[in-house]
Amino acid sequence: MCITKRVNVETKVLSKNDEAAAANRALFLERGVVAVNFMSAPGAGKTSLLEATLRRLDRAAAARIAVIEGDLETEYDADRIRALGVRAHQIVTGTVCHLDARMVAHALSHFPIETANLLLIENVGNMVCPAEFDLGEQLRVMVYSVPEGAEKPKKYPLMFHQAHAVLLNKIDLAPYCGVALDDLVGNVRDVNPSAKIFALSCRTGEGVAAWVEWFEQAVAAQRAGVRACV
Amino acid sequence: MCITKRVNVETKVLSKNDEAAAANRALFLERGVVAVNFMSAPGAGKTSLLEATLRRLDRAAAARIAVIEGDLETEYDADRIRALGVRAHQIVTGTVCHLDARMVAHALSHFPIETANLLLIENVGNMVCPAEFDLGEQLRVMVYSVPEGAEKPKKYPLMFHQAHAVLLNKIDLAPYCGVALDDLVGNVRDVNPSAKIFALSCRTGEGVAAWVEWFEQAVAAQRAGVRACV
Numbered sequence: 258m259c260i261t262k263r264v265n266v267e268t269k270v271l272s273k274n275d276e277a278a279a280a281n282r283a284l285f286l287e288r289g290v291v292a293v294n295f296m297s298a299p300g301a302g303k304t305s306l307l308e309a310t311l312r313r314l315d316r317a318a319a320a321r322i323a324v325i326e327g328d329l330e331t332e333y334d335a336d337r338i339r340a341l342g343v344r345a346h347q348i349v350t351g352t353v354c355h356l357d358a359r360m361v362a363h364a365l366s367h368f369p370i371e372t373a374n375l376l377l378i379e380n381v382g383n384m385v386c387p388a389e390f391d392l393g394e395q396l397r398v399m400v401y402s403v404p405e406g407a408e409k410p411k412k413y414p415l416m417f418h419q420a421h422a423v424l425l426n427k428i429d430l431a432p433y434c435g436v437a438l439d440d441l442v443g444n445v446r447d448v449n450p451s452a453k454i455f456a457l458s459c460r461t462g463e464g465v466a467a468w469v470e471w472f473e474q475a476v477a478a479q480r481a482g483v484r485a486c487v
Numbered sequence: 488m489c490i491t492k493r494v495n496v497e498t499k500v501l502s503k504n505d506e507a508a509a510a511n512r513a514l515f516l517e518r519g520v521v522a523v524n525f526m527s528a529p530g531a532g533k534t535s536l537l538e539a540t541l542r543r544l545d546r547a548a549a550a551r552i553a554v555i556e557g558d559l560e561t562e563y564d565a566d567r568i569r570a571l572g573v574r575a576h577q578i579v580t581g582t583v584c585h586l587d588a589r590m591v592a593h594a595l596s597h598f599p600i601e602t603a604n605l606l607l608i609e610n611v612g613n614m615v616c617p618a619e620f621d622l623g624e625q626l627r628v629m630v631y632s633v634p635e636g637a638e639k640p641k642k643y644p645l646m647f648h649q650a651h652a653v654l655l656n657k658i659d660l661a662p663y664c665g666v667a668l669d670d671l672v673g674n675v676r677d678v679n680p681s682a683k684i685f686a687l688s689c690r691t692g693e694g695v696a697a698w699v700e701w702f703e704q705a706v707a708a709q710r711a712g713v714r715a716c717v
Contacts, residue, residue, distance in 0.1 A: 298528045298529050298530065298614070299528050299614045299635055299639055299642070300528065300632065300634065300635025300639055301635075328642050329615065329643055329644070329645075330641060330642055330643070330644055331638075331641050331642050333638055333641070333642065352615075352619065354613070354615035381615070382528070382614065382639075382642075383584070383613055383614070383615055383616075384529045384612065384613065385559065385582075385584035385611070385613055385616075386584050386613075386615075386616070389582065402530065402632075402634065402635070404530065404632065404634050404657060404660060405528075405531075405632070406530045408561075408563055409529055409530055411561050411563070412529070412558050412559060412560055412561050413529055413559055413560070415582065427664070430634060430660055430663055430664060433660055433663055434657070434660060434690070435690060460664070460665060
């Protein structure tokens, strides 16, 4: 397949995805739901971040949260979320390397969100493809694992560029892995000057409170926007 | 795009790729070149592994090595290889999340390998898609970063399944990241009972000699096979 044909096929796939994402967005607006798309490479700590975040929210807020998990195989991540008493739906993609808007729409047909006002979507672990597929979300959060190196924002810029917040996770490992945090932050900033950047460790808890505080405010701001539109 | 259409498009893309991979394989055979495809998630340490491996080879062997690097953006990795006196060609894929056989064929038209007998191909950092695209290589090596967690072989099985060798890199971080190496090895073994598994650290050098010894033998065995076919 030549590059031109590939681009045509990709363009059609993305155009169809955009239609489905617009329908999801309209549904979220109608239901008063704020949807957040969490993206990262495999093992950067998305599920650990969701756990750390959910544990810091009060019970009333947690009761109105729904989580969609995306993985090629297993229900491990949904089980981890359910263990916290939060409803979760697992999308098993098989060989597909990202979530798309139709998968989310299909999940929502089986996983009613009527009583939810916040939908957290954990994408498939992949630093490239998920960033190309709009799910209809209002917020995009990227989790990055510090031991993966300081130069990755330059080599894989799209996901960093699209995120409203970039979370530099596993900073507890920074002293042992030879990655200069300042260089990493500078590279994120070069690719995305407006993203909110948090350095944290989901394992030790360092920096998590500051992230959760920002996240609650960002969700509240989106919710105010949603209400204004209803 | 419905799932059936997506599958049809993917099947066509992969079928075209298989044709190009077969042509690459024939070219490698004709030239007496052993080609090795190095795959991993971003930041697992493929380039560091290539550096550590190249440093341990004698000058005569290194002179007959060529390296192809794949990244979405930048020539950083090719520059790191060239700094060791080894010829390297960078494929910049733009938005494409993997190398395919046509990209490698195209690179070979600009990057003559007549005097090489070993071609090391560093794929784009992605734990999913590269495993779906045969490049015509004789050996597949997967690098995995221990801090990414013990359960990933179960969640992203294809690349682990296809590798002749799985290298568990960054074991120097194991004491600090709460990942049980035995569980990780067990999960790799469940997905791929026949893969050679090495635990190592490209940063400290621990375990690298054992990997290089195996790699030299595996390449020699492939070369004997190549010679037998010429």
